[in-house]
């Protein structure tokens with residue numbers, strides 16, 4: 001069931017659009033912000049609230065890579081694997097993250113602290129290589145700076 | 155040298171709030187436009203300015219607007235959508251305008267909406283631009299409070315709603331009709347064209363989609379006129395341009411320069427040339443979907459016509475440098491993996507072809523390439539080229555590949571003949 005907070009936020013967004021269903025992507029993001037990811041029950045709840053079929057909503061949810069249909073860790077790392085970062089050392093950043101966290105791309109650490117995901121160009125190519133942790137962008141990465149910044153997430 | 159687009163963006167990149175934006179002359183273009191010019195006069199000024207879209211395709215903005223139905227019985231509401239999805243690999247110019255001067259974008263949006271008499275506008279922003287989202291939200295609220303947005307703006311009788319839509323990922327959302335589907339809460343597959351969005355756009359209504367940088371030019375054209383704008387550039391095409399350079403140069407970054415500044419000046423002077431110990435092999439002049447050029451093209455003015463004549467496209471104007479420490483085949487593989495992953499899956503040549511191209515490049519890079527592989531890749535450059543797909547993702551994906559096969563053919567052949575990547 002959608003919480004009162006979720007319902008309130010969804011309705012506030014819904015007033016922006018020319019159709020009721022248009023708010024569905026915002027609605028999925030709102031649910032995800034409160035719960036970490038979007039499970040099957042929540043797909044059904046949002047679909048019912050917006051007058052869509054659950055399958056229709058799921059086809060939208062699974063299109064967008066920033067809607068998580070599987071559990072994610074407390075913090076989500078988006079590491080840029082596009083061309084400028086690749087030239088400037090994406091490979092070693094990825095390998096370092098994998099060994100520090102003990103997981104592959106697409107996985108979550110056993111303690112639920114981090115999910116590691118590859119990302120399309122993050123639009124900070126003059127400061128490559130870059131990644132985001134949750135809402136924060138980190139640039140000009142090397143092993144040392146990665147150690148420091150990971151330590152600040154619990 | 156005049157730099158209208160970035161005049162308010164200092165080294166700290168902290169954006170001016172409403173008060174300081176106004177103190178620097180902000181919103182005077184809006185006042186002038188709404189009180190002294192008819193919508194038709196604004197459209198005419200933009201057409202005369204020669205402004206071409208800064209989102210990658212370079213379509214003349216005045217022409218794009220001229221397809222919007224303007225008669226009294228035109229379907230309503232009409233929409234203007236600002237494309238702030240910026241996901242073209244190697245592109246980081248709209249970020250500067252969004253974070254550095256959000257009021258300029260709002261002012262441009264209101265003037266553009268006035269020109270086509272749109273009553274609703276969206277800024278379509280990629281989720282990852284969090285700082286831009288915060289600053290835009292703040293600036294939009296300020297603009298509403300000051301009466302630059304909402305009903306009856308500055309007593310002109312013209313009213314406008316402006317909403318920020320924050321997306322949820324996927325490169326294809328930047329394609330203008332994919333974007334409209336995303337805005338409607340659907341999968342962001344592009345739409346079959348015609349009809350074009352100017353007649354049948356979001357929710358079936360007339361809609362114009364323009365890039366952030368395109369829209370930011372509008373207040374300056376309204377303030378200073380078409381002739382002034384044309385005079386900003388070094389060549390026949392009007393305006394200044396945000397150029398960027400990434401890769402192993404001494405000073406990677408983004409600068410506003412006269413349109414038509416030469417490739418060599420941008421790379422050698424503004425980006426400070428190659429870092430010590432690295433040699434330039436080639437470059438993509440305008441993001442991932444453009445053909446490679448080389449240092450032999452340093453004399454080419456970076457405007458739409460000249461770069462096309464040199465065999466590539468200006469694209470987004472952000473240059474990606476390939477240096478001699480990385481493998482050209484590996485770079486092209488990285489690009490094609492991106493396009494294959496981001497294909498929306500609608501057209502068979504695109505999703506199927508890009509998977510095959512990627513697999514072929516993977517085997518060449520791994521030293522398992524076979525004779526005939528390069529011909530197979532060349533054949534795909536034709537099969538995925540213009541005319542076989544619903545959008546420009548697939549043809550764009552072929553541009554770096556076809557030109558790499560031309561300029562770095564020896565490197566491809568070495569991989570196949572020596573059965574390994576010389577860089578490994």
Ligand SMILES: Cc1cc2nc3c(=O)[nH]c(=O)nc-3n(C[C@H](O)[C@H](O)[C@H](O)COP(=O)(O)O)c2cc1C
Nearest residue numbers: 207208209237239240241328329330364365368546
């Ligand atoms: C796959 C693909 C992705 C695109 N991404 C963007 C983008 O992120 N931002 C943008 O402004 N234009 C993008 N475009 C171009 C848009 O389709 C459209 O041409 C542009 O927004 C029009 O604005 P303009 O006329 O002001 O340049 C993309 C095109 C394609 C085919």
Ligand code: SF4
Nearest residue numbers: 498500501504543545
């Ligand atoms: S070319 Fe590719 S991305 Fe574009 S519509 Fe076809 S399948 Fe989708």
